[in-house]
Amino acid sequence: MSSPAALSLRRIYAMVLRHLYLFRKSWVRVIEMAYWPTMQMVLWGFIAQFLATNSSWVAQVPGLLVSALLLWEVLFRGQLGVALSFFEELYARNLGHLFVSPLRPLELVAAMIAVSFFRTAIGVGTAIVLALVLYHYSIFDLGVPLVTFFANLLVCGWAVGLMVAALVMRYGLAAENFAWGAIFIAAPISGIYYPVSVLPDWLQAVAWCLPTSHVFEGMRAVLLEKTFLWREFWTAVGLNALYMSAGIALFLGAFNGARRRGMLLQIGE
């Protein structure tokens, strides 16, 4: 078998470039990347400002909800970025040409991740600047731990994005709506805006299986107690390794399934 590990940066760059060409000429796409994070930021920022004067818990740290919101957007945009990069190829009916070229599935995965990083940077970057202008809150006040939160949430988002792409490769574009909704399954139990401890015991057990819960607990510890919880960090890293492996395995499994069923030249039609 040809080694799937023999990846080529040139081919990955070709696929990234394909999306950059698209963004360069479509300001609508670029604005769309920033639109929802901005809207969320405006809405939740004002809610947070209101709560800060009416809730002693939130009032302890004015940036608590805004930080939570921005980190949630990193996760959501990361996931969406991977899924939408794949959908672009389906909409264009281009997968047939790609998969008869020397492009390996893992190179396509790497390119989708790179494009997702770019999309997330634009979307969340805009919201970060807006938080600074509107609420005089800089998420960079979180300091170095912010990098670990960003990294863990991005990887988790990419893993879910790959699972969604695998689902679409298996079931066709009828499954594309999962791209918009899949990650929200994790939202109520990830402890984004409240501690995991408020959940019922049995749901807490589920919550601790998600890397996101450990990231948001870690964020609160930094903001409320000025402590970086290494245990939460490493647990999130370990869980992300599992989720990412599962995401890649599902994507490759869906690719091989499509090869068996003869769908690679037809997906998207």
Place this chain on the structure above:
Amino acid sequence: MTPAIEVRDLVKRFDAVEAVRGISFTVARGSTCALLGGNGAGKTTTLSMLLGVLLPTSGSISVLGEDIERHRYRVLGRMNFTSPYVDLPKKLTVEENLRMFARLYGVGDMKGRIAALAAELDLADILKRAYGALSAGMRTRVSVAKALLNEPELLLLDEPTASLDPDVGDRVRTQLMVYQKRTGATLLLASHNMPEVERMCDTVLMLRAGRIVDSGAPAELIARYGRSTMEEVFLDVARRPERTVERGPDEVRLERE
């Protein structure tokens, strides 16, 4: 020298349906071969297996001396493919599309190669235009340019001139023949266009219901069937009554063509 394509006992089954039923053939290097057959004969299924995007149920395929399943990525860079049924990104310009695929195929002098193809296929004026804004004829020419980017040793063409007017179709055919003469490449095409097959092909494989029912040079086949054109030969093969009872209605419905 090994053949460009060597297929042995190739079978593709989709659940209960056998789309390809144990076909064997070879295509000599530097030749042009046509897969001919009606809808559901197994042409696209066979092409897909040769490209490695469809896994055979059984049998073996060797392309350019390499087992396509074991060394797929090694051989894909030496071949290429075009089909009117697979698109290129519509929002990208013609040049951006060609640049992307040039990088995927590792084309050395990318600029020079694109300029040469633009001149050969009369694309210079549309390089900066979005692919999606082009007419069907222009898109086909761009698709052919994409297929020739890496100067493939083996070119698989699925109905290369479908939906083209006679003039554009003729120009595309001529270009492909010029390319083959210059490089000694092997061409395998699936086509319904009989004059095209007569003009371009050294060998024809006649497929029906997933089997090769006849083969030979166009002139040989025409003589063997006592006809004057390949179109008449095609109709003779397609309407041979004893074969049609082999397939049930489900099979016809589920064929991949």
